[in-house]
Amino acid sequence: MTDLFVARDLCKRFGGLQALRNVDVVQRAGETLGMIGPNGSGKTSFVNAVTGELALDSGTIDFAGRDITGVRPHKVARAGLARTFQAVRIFARLSVRDNLQTAMLVLDDAANSLEAEERVELLHWLKLDHRLDAVAGSLTLFEQRRLELAMRLMMRPQLIMLDEPVGGLAPGEIRAMMQILNELKARCSIFVIEHTMRVIRELADRVVVLITGEKIADGPPVDILKDQRVIEQYLGTAHA
Numbered sequence: 001m002t003d004l005f006v007a008r009d010l011c012k013r014f015g016g017l018q019a020l021r022n023v024d025v026v027q028r029a030g031e032t033l034g035m036i037g038p039n040g041s042g043k044t045s046f047v048n049a050v051t052g053e054l055a056l057d058s059g060t061i062d063f064a065g066r067d068i069t070g071v072r073p074h075k076v077a078r079a080g081l082a083r084t085f086q087a088v089r090i091f092a093r094l095s096v097r098d099n100l101q102t103a104m105l106v107l108d109d110a111a112n113s114l115e116a117e118e119r120v121e122l123l124h125w126l127k128l129d130h131r132l133d134a135v136a137g138s139l140t141l142f143e144q145r146r147l148e149l150a151m152r153l154m155m156r157p158q159l160i161m162l163d164e165p166v167g168g169l170a171p172g173e174i175r176a177m178m179q180i181l182n183e184l185k186a187r188c189s190i191f192v193i194e195h196t197m198r199v200i201r202e203l204a205d206r207v208v209v210l211i212t213g214e215k216i217a218d219g220p221p222v223d224i225l226k227d228q229r230v231i232e233q234y235l236g237t238a239h240a
């Protein structure tokens with residue numbers, strides 16, 4: 001497998017707080033990579049930095065053989081790197097259909113957006129096809145998360161970064177979302193943030209552990225579960 005995504009030595013400071021400390025993350029094409037860590041450990045900052053929402057103090061990011069360090073979010077998206085947000089970002093007052101239409105506007109002519117029949121198939125898969133006329137703000141959180149995912153998949157990304165995709169969902173919904181994410185692997189590479197090991201264990205080929213902005217472990221979930229430093233600093237605090 002070739003490297004799809006390479007982040008080197010990422011550093012970001014917010015005043016006196018070091019949110020990212022020399023973080024290195026490599027993801028190979030087709031690999032599902034997880035990132036775990038307690039609240040405030042820098043997981044969202046990492047994705048924000050990679051997708052151009054947050055300016056780094058130092059470090060470099062390569063994606064699909066291209067240097068995307070400092071590239072603006074819409075250009076990162078056009079380059080094939082999509083992301084979803086911990087707090088869902090949709091247009092609450094617009095219909096589901098108009099949300100999807102708006103997502104398409106981000107794309108330029110050269111972008112690799114889905115054909116009409118592929119869009120139909122996507123909406124069927126995400127069980128949104130019967131909700132197209134609904135106002136997005138009236139959807140359940142689970143439906144909103146599926147809508148956000150559909151919006152990002154419109155551009156046929158090579159890699160999608162999901163920030164706590166099961167956050168706030170009920171147990172049955174979590175199982176359904178896990179199935180969606182397992183099926184998503186056939187469409188693109190996945191980078192997934194979670195703060196529970198359970199989700200990562202089921203989804204990820206490899207997992208990176210962040211604690212106070214520092215990567216303290218990187219390996220297959222089975223090894224990470226046995227890692228003494230991870231147990232002492234993270235899993236020991238009842239997140240397992």
Ligand SMILES: Nc1ncnc2c1ncn2[C@@H]1O[C@H](COP(=O)(O)OP(=O)(O)O)[C@@H](O)[C@H]1O
Pocket residue numbers: 014017019037038039040041042043044045046
């Ligand atoms: N824009 C910001 N300005 C100042 N501090 C921030 C900002 N974004 C995040 N932080 C701080 O950086 C740390 C890491 O936050 P975050 O990346 O959201 O962690 P996580 O996603 O792992 O919970 C936290 O202490 C948070 O309060």
Ligand SMILES: [Mg+2]
Pocket residue numbers: 043044045086163
């Ligand atoms: Mg976060």
